[in-house]
Amino acid sequence: QQQVKQSPQSLIVQKGGISIINCAYENTAFDYFPWYQQFPGKGPALLIAIRPDVSEKKEGRFTISFNKSAKQFSLHIMDSQPGDSATYFCAAGEGNEKLTFGTGTRLTIIP
Amino acid sequence: DAGITQSPRHKVTETGTPVTLRCHQTENHRYMYWYRQDPGHGLRLIHYSYGVKDTDKGEVSDGYSVSRSKTEDFLLTLESATSSQTSVYFCAISELGGAYEQYFGPGTRLTVT
Structure with missing residues (x-):
């Protein structure tokens, strides 16, 4: 049973546009929602994370929007650049337990 | 980068052979x-460790075992590798x-x- 559902599977955005990736979760006990960025041949790296006491967190061009009632969260990349082309994973965690990852979104930014 | 190394970085092995990743x-x-x-x-958890000699299974643990005898080392062993473990x-x-x-x-x- 997939506890974190991520969409879309792939996304193509023009340079300067907004990239939006969505995730939905089922376990209401989750209290940590990170996004990881992975470049080809590299391990994933934490990009930005949010906890459910806030509805939005912004770091530079990257924003997480969190909707607790809908059990959804999303990553917005403003002014998308070719260097943002990567695979993005959402995840959800609870206390000292494991992180559960989404299936990933391959983002391509075209000039 | 956090101080994490994995070895080997690439390995080709035959079905039925044991393999250990470090x-x-x-x-x-x-x-x-x-x-x-x-x-x-995506990323699926095989096993994890919460201390020396303390390990637990993840969602895809069948066919894998782990050991952690020191804080710094965590070994993953495929007892008899199968093509599905590629x-x-x-x-x-x-x-x-x-x-x-x-x-x-x-x-x-x-x-x-």
Whole structure:
């Protein structure tokens, strides 16, 4: 049973546009929602994370929007650049337990 | 980069042979994880450790075993490799556990022929 559902599977955005990736979760006990960025041949790296006491967190061009009632969260990349082309994973965690990852979104930014 | 190394980085082996992958950290973090990454499945947890000699299963643990005799080393063993275990394996570490940042190693690409 997939506890974190991520969409879309792939996304193509023009340079300067907004990239939006969505995730939905089922376990209401989750209290940590990170996004990881992975470049080809590299391990994933934490990009930005949010906890459910806030509805939005912004770091530079990257924003997480969190909707607790809908059990959804999303990553917005403003002014998308070719260097943002990567695979993005959402995840959800609870206390000292494991992180559960989404299936990933391959983002391509075209000039 | 967090001080995590994985060895080997690439390996080709035959069906039925045993394989051990090593993860080494220099951060003295308590938690260590083994994931496999496959197209369409994202990152799936195989096993994890919450201290020396303390390990637990993840969602895809069948066919894998782990050991952690020292804080810095976490070994993943495939007792008898199968073609379905062809994958990229990532080790990760975390100071405080699941609901906190995990740092990933560079990965090991394993091919079972």
